[in-house]
Amino acid sequence: MSALLTILRRDLAQMFGGGRRGGAILPVLFFLAVAMLFPFAVGPDPVLLARAGGGVIWVAALLAAILPLDRLLAPDLEQGLFDQFALRGIAEEAVVAVRLLAHWLSFGPPLMIAAVPAAALLGIEGETLRLVELGLLAGTPGLAAIGLIIAALTVSLRGGAALGGLLLVPLAVPLLIFGAGALSTGGEAGLALTAAISLLLCAIAPFAGGAAIRAVREG
Amino acid sequence: MEGCRLSVNDLACRRGDRLLFSGLGFSLVPGDALQIAGPNGTGKSSLLRILAGLLRPFAGTVERTGAVALLDERPALDEHLPLGQAFDFWKRVDGGGYRAEELAALGLADLLDVPVRFLSTGQRKRAAFARLKAQGTPIRLLDEPLNGLDTAAASTLLEDTAAFCASGGIAVIASHQPFALAGLRQLDLSEFAS
Numbered sequence: 001m002s003a004l005l006t007i008l009r010r011d012l013a014q015m016f017g018g019g020r021r022g023g024a025i026l027p028v029l030f031f032l033a034v035a036m037l038f039p040f041a042v043g044p045d046p047v048l049l050a051r052a053g054g055g056v057i058w059v060a061a062l063l064a065a066i067l068p069l070d071r072l073l074a075p076d077l078e079q080g081l082f083d084q085f086a087l088r089g090i091a092e093e094a095v096v097a098v099r100l101l102a103h104w105l106s107f108g109p110p111l112m113i114a115a116v117p118a119a120a121l122l123g124i125e126g127e128t129l130r131l132v133e134l135g136l137l138a139g140t141p142g143l144a145a146i147g148l149i150i151a152a153l154t155v156s157l158r159g160g161a162a163l164g165g166l167l168l169v170p171l172a173v174p175l176l177i178f179g180a181g182a183l184s185t186g187g188e189a190g191l192a193l194t195a196a197i198s199l200l201l202c203a204i205a206p207f208a209g210g211a212a213i214r215a216v217r218e219g
Numbered sequence: 220m221e222g223c224r225l226s227v228n229d230l231a232c233r234r235g236d237r238l239l240f241s242g243l244g245f246s247l248v249p250g251d252a253l254q255i256a257g258p259n260g261t262g263k264s265s266l267l268r269i270l271a272g273l274l275r276p277f278a279g280t281v282e283r284t285g286a287v288a289l290l291d292e293r294p295a296l297d298e299h300l301p302l303g304q305a306f307d308f309w310k311r312v313d314g315g316g317y318r319a320e321e322l323a324a325l326g327l328a329d330l331l332d333v334p335v336r337f338l339s340t341g342q343r344k345r346a347a348f349a350r351l352k353a354q355g356t357p358i359r360l361l362d363e364p365l366n367g368l369d370t371a372a373a374s375t376l377l378e379d380t381a382a383f384c385a386s387g388g389i390a391v392i393a394s395h396q397p398f399a400l401a402g403l404r405q406l407d408l409s410e411f412a413s
Contacts, residue, residue, distance in 0.1 A: 006311040014297070080293030083273055087289055088312065088354075217273055 003090055004098055011102035015068075023071055024106040027064035028114045034060035035118035046123050053122030054132050054183035060118065061111055061136060062172050065143040069168070070161035072103060072151035073213070082213055092210035100148050100205050108140035128183060131191070135179040138191050142198030145205035146171045152212035156219055223249055223285030223357035225270065225389050230279035231413075232265050239265060240411040241278070245404075249357070249387040252380065254398050257408035263393035264291070266408065267360045270391060285357040285389075290364055294347035296335045302346055303331035306353075315353040324375055325349050340367035348376060359383065361392045 015023045038056045039049055076082060085095050112133055119129045150167045154160030174197050182190025224247065231241035239262030247253055255263050268274040270281060271289045296305035306317050322328045325345045330338065338346065344367050351359060361380070365373050380390050381400055392398050 003312045006308065010297075010308050075298075078293070079298070080291065080295040083271075083289065083291075083293075084295045084309075086273060087271055087287060218275065 003088070004094055007085075007090075007095060008098045008102055011099055012105065015102055015106035023068055024110055027067045027107060028110045030067055031060045031064040031111055031114050032118055032121075034063060035121050039121060049123045050128070053119065053124040054128055055180045056122060057115055057118055057124075057132050058135070058139075058176055058180040061115075061140065062143065062169070062176060064111065065107065065140075065147050065172070066165040066168055068103070068107065069147050069151045069154075069164040072099065072148060073209075074151070074155050074160070077155055077213065077216065083217070092213045093206040096148065096152065096209035096213070097206040099209075100145060100202065103148060104141050104144040107144055108136070111140060112136050131183050134191050135182055135194060138195035138198055139175045139179040140198075142175045142194070142201045143172060145198070145201035146175075148205050149201075149208045149212075152209035155212070156216045223387075223389055224282065225285075225358055225391070226282045227270070228280050228282070230266075230269065230281065231277045232262050232269060232274075233277035234262070234265060238277070238413045240408055241413045243279070243408075243411045245406060247389045247391070249389060250384050251404065252384045252390040252392065252400055252402065253404045253406055254400075255391065255393040255406050255408055256395060258395065261408040261412060263395075263408055264362050267291070267362050267391065267393050271360055283358070286354075287358040287360060288351045288354045288356040289360045289362070290347055290351045291362040292366070294335070294343045294350070296343075296346055296350065298336040299334055301332045301334055302327065302338065305335050306331075306346075306350065309350050310353065313354050315355045317349060317353050321352060322349060324379075326372065341369055341372060344368055345372055348379075352379070357387070358389045359391070361390065361394075363394050363396075364392060365394060365396050365398070 035056060042048060042052070082092060082095065086092065115132055115136055119125065119132065124132065146168055150164045150171070154164045154167070157163060175194055178190045178193040178197065182194070226246035228244050230243040232239045243266070245253065255266060257263055265274060267289065269276050270283070271287050272281070272283070296302070297308065310317060319328065322331070325348065327342070327345055327349055330342060335343070335346070344364070348364070364376055368376065377398070377400060380392070384390055
């Protein structure tokens with residue numbers, strides 16, 4: 001258990017520190033950049049912006065989830081860290097579960113904070129902002145889990161980063177439909193479904209990731 | 220270290236479509252050192268990974284009592300961290316210590332605040348060896364341990380391995396270079412090639 005806490009501390013230090021060269025800050029900046037570009041592209045009509053803004057934030061969050069994929073697992077596998085963990089009897093599943101938690105912490109909450117200035121840029125306020133924030137809280141764990149599964153599956157492929165981005169988009173569509181859909185229906189049902197999908201993905205991710213890492217080793 | 224054992228029975232290894240070796244068997248008891256020799260591509264590294272439990276054998280069994288440590292070409296130390304902090308991570312995971320005189324003997328004492336990515340090949344190898352030592356396992360698997368080491372570091376590693384075996388450890392060394400260790404058993408993997 002203490003070994004897993006040590007690994008969590010290392011993962012967090014890598015994601016928030018300079019370790020992965022601004023691993024946590026880059027997706028946030030990208031997210032804000034997309035939110036900023038949208039008003040430039042469609043014009044300053046406040047009604048149009050307020051109507052489409054929630055969906056834009058969701059699309060921006062989904063695109064931002066693609067950025068950290070290639071750094072999630074590949075460097076550690078190349079360095080032999082997973083082999084060394086296995087020699088110490090630490091299961092790949094446990095390491096991947098810890099990595100999922102660290103990845104979400106470096107990705108979900110910062111994005112939720114960044115959603116506030118993004119909402120200001122898009123002219124969203126009040127109830128819609130609340131729904132966007134709740135939706136991101138429910139949806140970002142799922143995005144993190146999809147990202148981790150894809151990172152594990154594409155880790156041994158050359159050019160896996162580009163493929164990973166392509167793979168993430170269709171897998172994230174259910175999250176997007178229910179998460180962004182809650183904005184137009186205004187209901188809690190969409191948020192609940194988003195959270196349910198997230199939970200399911202978070203439950204699958206450690207096992208899928210662990211199996212993928214073992215498969216790479218056998219490769 | 221008492222009671223560690225490592226024995227393999229009728230072992231075969233396949234990589235892709237190629238059967239690298241088959242019918243391999245040996246048994247090691249505390250104090251034994253075994254060198255696995257053979258040309259490149261005969262499966263020395265694969266055999267070590269099978270012994271470590273990282274790779275499934277194509278056939279045969281490995282019986283191992285006691286924890287195992289592996290030294291290969293990847294140091295598993297964080298590239299951007301100073302060496303001392305990279306050691307600290309494994310220190311917390313393993314609960315072992317890095318004694319100052321051991322680090323000095325490996326020529327690492329002055330490198331602890333240098334980021335791992337600036338270390339040379341030989342320095343990385345020495346750092347990885349220090350990590351393996353601190354793990355404190357009764358079985359050590361060394362994959363080409365002398366690669367990249369200068370003569371001083373190589374003799375330090377030899378002396379350390381000799382002392383390790385004398386204290387009841389099991390060492391398996393995969394190397395095509397001569398490994399001057401008293402009582403070293405030899406196993407030429409090319410004899411088991413199929």
